[in-house]
Amino acid sequence: MEKVYYMDNAAATRLDEAVLEAMRPFFFETYSVATSEFGYSLGIEARDAMEDARGRLATCLGADHDEFIFTSGSAESSNLAIKGVAKALGEKKGKHIIVSKIEDFPVLYSARTLEKQGFKVDYLNVDEFGFVDMEALEKLMTEETILVSIQHGNQEIGTVQDLEKIGALCRGKGVLFHTDATHSFTRMPLDVRKVPVDLVTVSAHTIHGPKGIGGLYIRKGTAISKIMDGGFQEFDLRGGMDNIPGAVGFAKAAELVTVEENRRLREMRDKIIQLVFDQIPDVILNGHPSQRTPQNANITFHYVEGESITLHLDMHGIAVSTGSACFSRSLEASHVIAGIGGDHERAHGSIRLTLGRFNTMDEAVFVVETLNKVVENLRKISPLGKEKE
Amino acid sequence: MEKVYYMDNAAATRLDEAVLEAMRPFFFETYSVATSEFGYSLGIEARDAMEDARGRLATCLGADHDEFIFTSGSAESSNLAIKGVAKALGEKKGKHIIVSKIEDFPVLYSARTLEKQGFKVDYLNVDEFGFVDMEALEKLMTEETILVSIQHGNQEIGTVQDLEKIGALCRGKGVLFHTDATHSFTRMPLDVRKVPVDLVTVSAHTIHGPKGIGGLYIRKGTAISKIMDGGFQEFDLRGGMDNIPGAVGFAKAAELVTVEENRRLREMRDKIIQLVFDQIPDVILNGHPSQRTPQNANITFHYVEGESITLHLDMHGIAVSTGSACFSRSLEASHVIAGIGGDHERAHGSIRLTLGRFNTMDEAVFVVETLNKVVENLRKISPLGKEKE
Structure with a gap:
């Protein structure tokens, strides 16, 4: 594999x-x-x-x-x-x-x-x-x-x-x-x-x-x-x-778990967020920019379904989650995104990336590169993307 | 060790x-x-x-x-x-x-x-x-x-x-x-x-x-x-x-778990029970002779404390349990032995042997030999043993 x-x-x-x-x-x-x-x-x-x-x-x-x-x-x-x-x-x-x-x-x-x-x-x-x-x-x-x-x-x-x-x-x-x-x-x-x-x-x-x-x-x-x-x-x-x-x-x-490891996770997380915001238009960071756990990045990509993003990332060998952390299967909109005032579209377009000890900075960069391509393609074909036009 | x-x-x-x-x-x-x-x-x-x-x-x-x-x-x-x-x-x-x-x-x-x-x-x-x-x-x-x-x-x-x-x-x-x-x-x-x-x-x-x-x-x-x-x-x-x-x-x-393994456990269990009854006087089998799980033997040795037996068996490298299966620590008399009509002495003199895949027939024989010595010595020195005289 x-x-x-x-x-x-x-x-x-x-x-x-x-x-x-x-x-x-x-x-x-x-x-x-x-x-x-x-x-x-x-x-x-x-x-x-x-x-x-x-x-x-x-x-x-x-x-x-x-x-x-x-x-x-x-x-x-x-x-x-x-x-x-x-x-x-x-x-x-x-x-x-x-x-x-x-x-x-x-x-x-x-x-x-x-x-x-x-x-x-x-x-x-x-x-x-x-x-x-x-x-x-x-x-x-x-x-x-x-x-x-x-x-x-x-x-x-x-x-x-x-x-x-x-x-x-x-x-x-x-x-x-x-x-x-x-x-x-x-x-x-x-x-x-x-x-x-x-x-x-x-x-x-x-x-x-x-x-x-x-x-x-x-x-x-x-x-x-x-x-x-x-x-x-x-x-x-x-x-x-x-x-x-x-x-x-x-x-x-x-x-x-060490202080050094947590610093490394935080750097990877910030790199992902920074690269996404630099390269991909129409995104929202869900949660606070700094008051967040070191391993977590959660981003909404407007005009696309989170489910579609995860499926396409999967084809590139990248595993991420959509919406709700523990039960993507339910396909219900995340109560957390709703709780912070997000609407249905924002909830369904959200992707949660969670980092662990075995992730590297190269992977962080690779993931954003892939995300960029995937989101761009999806926005071209998505009915939600068309709404934008 | x-x-x-x-x-x-x-x-x-x-x-x-x-x-x-x-x-x-x-x-x-x-x-x-x-x-x-x-x-x-x-x-x-x-x-x-x-x-x-x-x-x-x-x-x-x-x-x-x-x-x-x-x-x-x-x-x-x-x-x-x-x-x-x-x-x-x-x-x-x-x-x-x-x-x-x-x-x-x-x-x-x-x-x-x-x-x-x-x-x-x-x-x-x-x-x-x-x-x-x-x-x-x-x-x-x-x-x-x-x-x-x-x-x-x-x-x-x-x-x-x-x-x-x-x-x-x-x-x-x-x-x-x-x-x-x-x-x-x-x-x-x-x-x-x-x-x-x-x-x-x-x-x-x-x-x-x-x-x-x-x-x-x-x-x-x-x-x-x-x-x-x-x-x-x-x-x-x-x-x-x-x-x-x-x-x-x-x-x-x-x-x-196989039928063959369960047969082997049953044979070891029966061997232990048979040898104990052949060699050690004043014992009771707790439970039914045949309608019992293949891995279980539970025996009361009159005039001795189960706690003493386990401690002495431990010195010979043998781990068995007393009374209650899951919480010897409580030192309460077993509600199971009480349930089948046993008195306080019977409960406190009981030893539970549970067999697993990694036990052998040689071990079964060794355990009973050791039990025989331990029980004999304990009965000599035990105040409960003296009551018997």
Whole structure:
């Protein structure tokens, strides 16, 4: 097979060889079940490896070892954060939660599930860049509000929210604050000693780690109830078989992300955006020019369908995504582009490029060259292009 | 490190090299996100691999491709089966469910969670072997009953229930039937075309597959609601990032289990039981002599603590488990041994040996020789041993 240039959300899901090597002993040698503490020494070795991984991941967030639990991925982490707080505080304190309009599906649909159970949910507006409306947020908060969930870096347009400001507002009102940091973890700084955030969703699959493992930071003392019943694993907050190779792989993946790598991603991203704006007319950058995750570029090409662009790029061996990050298949217009005020055409003409460790600057240049040709051709033949004339 | 003889529940969690090889292309080459259907061809390749894995796993149960969904493991599968049916039918049909007393924690504690939400749960008695009381089951069923959950092979004592009989009873009453087949999948036959079961929990981690992936068979037309919110993955029954390497590894793991291997496990199991009974006095076999999973032997040694046995076996490089399969750490007496009428001493003196692909008959013989010495010594020094005199 000829080389494929992955610049869709899969780019970051390619496993790093070093991650697999770190996991290997836990596949074939120390494969004990971590919870068999009494009994034999390899059980303890396996558990120690898991606790070491937990500690290292917690440290990435400035958290303590016992404030980080493993889950099956970011979807579960966000389900637990939102439904777990609702379960713990709904009857005691109130049934109101606030999420932004441009959250990823696990947050949005967990909120909708709570709505069906009698909770009141407000979907907070964002501005043209995707930043939440702080004044509106303050006005929405009531005595009944138990949780605010606003993401760190957006899954489609990369916009990075000011968590410190949002957190301070929540803290001032005594409201718990959850952030989905799936697309920013280790890519953007987030230190829970400085940022007043109570719950943070993270995942291995966005940083060249294994799929099927994620985590949730839970600040000490946060009111939260278990949603996955089973054994007493994860400080009795998540039942289910320990995934020790996954935990070890996740910690290794986090360790492999460096400041230098993030700088390199940012340079590639900026190069792509700059070249597109230099060479291709009628484009819009979706999201903020600088306040965005280093790996993300999201651009609307007027008068063409994103689907057509991706299909044509595919013929050149380039993999990118259209509209919604996680479910292009639905063909629904992106709720994120709609949230920042984009119309149907802008949503359908948008392309999301996501960069990973294995992309190079040459690829960035090649992708834009190809995009230029593809978009030019499509605009010639597209009925949308003709509308322009 | 010297050789370790794993005969605890970890024995079956050692990954098979062939499973890792099957997963490898999906770590490093076809690592696309399966749901990016439109866009590029590798997305389709990845999705095809996932659907192929789904189809092969469904076939292991005699099910159709679209009756099998992937989850993060057996805990999630059982949570979904029980809470998902409760969510779908609780308001519409009734709020009564029945589970056996010796179910594994995900089933037991999902049922308890429902109790807290106003459901009525009956915990069905079992006989001395662990078989459910069929008459009691029939009597417990009412117009309000929406679900019966009774496992296939028990996690601690290996007892295999007569699913055909239980299923027929449920079907006759129009009640949905879930079985947790975590410890029997591919080890004991289960064909949903013959057995009237509606939901089946399975997992990769018990058959030398990867951790972090499981599945749930859902018979066509079964009333069930999603519990993990997110994208529209898994026929919109489970949101969250597709774990394609996990799915492929799971299917490979299932493929590697053979009738011949199961016969070999059964022979080792029977050899262990026979040698223990020949050589060591004052022992009880927990579970049924023949109606048990091929990999399981569970034996109580009177006048000794299971914890002491495991610690001493560990010094000889042998890893076994005590009491409860998944959480020896709790040191609580096994609810399974209690369920079959065992007292505190019987529960605490029990040892569970679980065999896997990588165990040999020589190991089986060595383990019993060592057990004989260890138990003899412990009985000499144990205060429980002295009680005997």
